[in-house]
Amino acid sequence: MKAVIAREDVGRLLAIAARRDELHVPVLDGGGGRFVPLNAEDPVPRDGLMLNGSSARRPPKEVLFAQTAPLFAFELRRGDFSIDELPPEAATKVLFGVRPCDGRGFRVLDSLLLGKCGTDPAYASARQGSVLVGIGCGRPGSDCFCTSVGGDPHGTDGLDVLATDLGDALHLESLTDGGEGWLRAIAAAVDSPLTPANPETDQRCREAHEEARGRVPRHVDLEPLDAVLERAFDDELWDDLAAACIGCGACTFLCPTCRCFDVQDEVRGDRGLRVRVWDSCMFREYTQEAGGHNPRPRRGMRWRNRFYDKFRWGAHDGQPACVGCGRCITHCPSGVDLIDLVERVVESGGAA
């Protein structure tokens, strides 16, 4: 289904969406933006809504893969304990305003967290039935390179609905059954602001897609990379490449496809929670064993792990696990540039 909505009516659409499901939208928050829940009775944050311009600094990953998630609750007794399983997420989550790269990011997360070995129940229940309403990027951010990793500023992979910004209106198109159901339900609401698409809006849509593709600012040729990575693991180059990195992990915390986590027990009195909390493979402690051994003691080794994970090991469906959102580049405090690193790795030819 395709539909069009006037720009000034987006607030009404969100109000309808929020009445039906648990709605999350990207807003400016003083820290570059993130997704927050929007209740039906909340006023839609007019200036703060991040639907034009570029992506929210914090990817929507955290809505479905919470940074801190309880795995279960427990109660301690003398020499014993009991466990309370927590009820799974019931509400259907709708994420409105997901950038296409972040939509693909969920595909990567699915492959990691609903994987061959195990399933993370908290992610699975949050993901169950979720509707990802994407918004194309008319003005890609300064380090976006989605088109180099198989994406597009209006890419549809991973999304359920794609919205295209036509300036005075948004053009909405459903891409999956879930998206179709959601869009029909919105259209069927008594106060629905949706109007049918027409050949003219279709045409404007295509033009917007074409134009945006040309505006993606950065590019990198990944074609030669895999062959080099095949040889480059034991190369000297990694310590050099990571020389400016301070190991802060900001890149992994902002990445829509990183999923490393830690598990900890947090107790108050005789009750507690076992929680999973995001962690980062850029930290030395990440692989530090209690006995003292650390298989990845140097920063260069940790960088190498992240790099291989993004471009070789984590790849699925022939695409890298990096979706080209550019966040790790823009927000690295040390000016480490992933694209520059790809190029330097390729240049090195894996000379080992």
Added chain:
Amino acid sequence: MSVPAALDRHLRDLLSSGQVRCVLGPAAGCGPRGTAHLARTPEAVDRFELSPLACANVLVHLTSEEARRDDARRPVAVLARPCETRMLNQLLSERAIERDELHVVGLGGCRGVIDSRKLRERLPELRGFPEVREEGDTFVIEGEGMEPVSVPRNELLLDRCSGCDISEPLFHDHTFPLADAAPTSAAEAECAPEPSDEGWDYWADQFERCIRCYACRDACPLCYCEDCVLDRLRPMWVPRSVSLKNNTAYQLIRVLHLSGRCTACGECEQACPVDLPLLTLARKMEQEMRELYGARSGFDPEGRHPMSVFDPNDPEGTDFEEQGR
């Protein structure tokens, strides 16, 4: 060549004579901002960049685990702006580094550096590393395929530079004047920030946003403990889960561990991926230390630290005496 010829020659000589094992300094990073660069060979000196836009957290690399592993004794040369010599002083006073491991190339006549985030916000269409000229009270930015743009200095200066009161290195082995150096203008001195008196609500809003990536700690040149209490699991001082309570505890521990040592360099704030105003905290702390103990970190390489010495005249010393101790 990106640094003045005389400096270039000096750095190459240091390396080729084996006097230092490497040179640490700023270089152009990705896009319009700087990165730290470590030159081990004379050829690698080419990459250094002294443009006010090439501002990077250079000193954190002196005390990092990687640096400690590097063959220890031979000195490192550091290209240091005046505020960075203050940090070096602080590191020396803590004996985190030793004077004979260090060859300080001070950069004199500093008028401040550009905050690349502010620049990006001002000129989002900027690509690559632009030319920057200083003309009076403006920076003239010449980007790839762009007309030159003039921006008032105080709109782009890094927060730590507004209100900075040192323009010459506090000490050095060699010094070089930065090109175009001029005394700080009156207009700039005026925009020195007032220490914040924001209340708890303001800080709660900020800490709530923290994602506990620990970048602020990892970026701090003074957070060099090999075994940081914040990583420790036994006891776990701050639970890992992210909540206002835990985030606040995390920040307070971090800040307290730096009280009296922090030089308000602002690297923590620069590193924070979600823009917490950490320099505001740092400045507040600096101000308190000054008022309470008359102490100012980083001005004396032999300096004793107000928080690690006992003096009966300390404000809280009186309390102890009254209690009969």
Added chain:
Amino acid sequence: MTRMANPYVPRRARIESIRDECGGPRPVRTFRLAWADEPTAPFDFLPGQCVELSVIGVGEIFLSIASAAEDGDRLELSVMRVGRVTSALHALEEGEIVGLRGPYGNGFPVAGWHGSNFVLIGGGIGQAPLRSLLHHVLAHRDDYGRIQVFHGARSPEAMIYRDELEAQAASTDLDVYLTIDWKMGDDGPLDEDAREGWPRVALDDPVTTEVAPGQFRFTGFVPQVVDAVSPSCGDTIAVTCGPPVMIGLAVQSLERLGFRPEQIYTTLERRMKCGIGLCGRCNLGPQFVCTDGPVFSQQQLLALPEAFA
């Protein structure tokens, strides 16, 4: 052991008994467990598989099982006290309840090893998964050929399973080669007294250190003992587990003796969290030690990054 809907939730297990295996700064204790709610329900797993053991309120650790499924409704875990969770575990007493989930990992491919001889090479706590394998093999003694067990420790006091191994050697068709570090004990260099009854490996001499039938004692590093004993590689599977340095040198020794990479197996250790391939912590390149391992053949490891780190 069935997997529950929430794979992170452990089941309650009761500590039936606790055995001190060794003392010193890193003591080892063996915990014998039964399911708390169904004390006669069996534990079903392969030798070399692992479990996640919880001291609820403190945390969870990933451990190789030290017993074999032939033990039926009891499971044994040998735990060295090195960190937070292991310290809490050592403080528990018989009758107390811990959390248990698993089994995890691949385990040894014993089904394909019928008829083989075994060379088992362990150091310190690394002997635990080898014990699991040994118990399994001894329970099906007729299915396998010659068995040679090499086991090293820093000092006689730090050696786990010593009595059990010597008893097994005395009662079964099994050769046991025990060795202690020739220099270091827990409190510094060992003096002659402490080495009483533990002769030096004499690399050029024939082995003359049999203290009882099938029981040999040495002073030296495990791989040196392997060199000295020179087990034959014909129809033999070698399994080694222990500190990375020991594994590396043991593999070199085996290769010198003619073992091919597909005959050599290792169980790897990494820092673990989830145990089920989700948290990303234990990766060796694209594989996870917790699910694809912990047992790998040398042939597999040669193709995996960081396998020898």
